[in-house]
Amino acid sequence: MKPGLAKLVSILFHPAIYPLVGLYFIFEYLPYHYPNRVVILSLVMVFCGTYLIPVLISLLLFRFRVISSLMMDKARDRRWPYVAGIVCFYLTAGLVQSAGLASEAYQYLYGAASVILLHLMLLPFLKPSAHLGGLGGFLGLMMAISWRYALNLLPFIGLLFLVAGIVAAARWKLEAHDGKELLLGFSSGLAIVFSTVYFLAP
Numbered sequence: 001m002k003p004g005l006a007k008l009v010s011i012l013f014h015p016a017i018y019p020l021v022g023l024y025f026i027f028e029y030l031p032y033h034y035p036n037r038v039v040i041l042s043l044v045m046v047f048c049g050t051y052l053i054p055v056l057i058s059l060l061l062f063r064f065r066v067i068s069s070l071m072m073d074k075a076r077d078r079r080w081p082y083v084a085g086i087v088c089f090y091l092t093a094g095l096v097q098s099a100g101l102a103s104e105a106y107q108y109l110y111g112a113a114s115v116i117l118l119h120l121m122l123l124p125f126l127k128p129s130a131h132l133g134g135l136g137g138f139l140g141l142m143m144a145i146s147w148r149y150a151l152n153l154l155p156f157i158g159l160l161f162l163v164a165g166i167v168a169a170a171r172w173k174l175e176a177h178d179g180k181e182l183l184l185g186f187s188s189g190l191a192i193v194f195s196t197v198y199f200l201a202p
Helices: 003-012 015-029 036-063 075-098 103-122 130-149 154-173 179-200
Strands: none
Touching: 003 154, 015 036, 015 075, 015 103, 015 130, 036 075, 036 103, 075 103, 103 130, 103 179, 130 154, 130 179, 154 179
């Protein structure tokens, strides 16, 4: 894989996209019926809470030189953005829960926040891949709802495993992570989100 293609893959499959995609999938394919206005407002809320606000915080951290790069290639640059992400994800999950929306939606966000927390705790030792963590978490969501609702998502799940391999190859090519960090990022996202959605959602 050429470096230019690896960068494009990293941008297209950025971990910030998965909360919004996951919530949309829940509203679209699970047996919940909400007015369009509720769906749109929920998507906007999740977009702001899990993407827009964390990005703005990262920009401020970079502006005040708390982090040296927005790419966060160094483990120490991920510390405070991860803290901000954990707070934003947990607060957003709480808002989704208090709004009475699908239990899978807020458990997915709680699970994603827990993945970030684990990665934060591991930063002194290694740098788990956030790209693979987000993708693994989304895959965990798909597997959990497939089993809970007897949905035939096997082709889609297989495609996600293929995408995970491509993203891992891209991150490896860019020398952003070693093999252990890629595997840890993916497996932690998959295991934690699957567990929170499958076992904890009412």
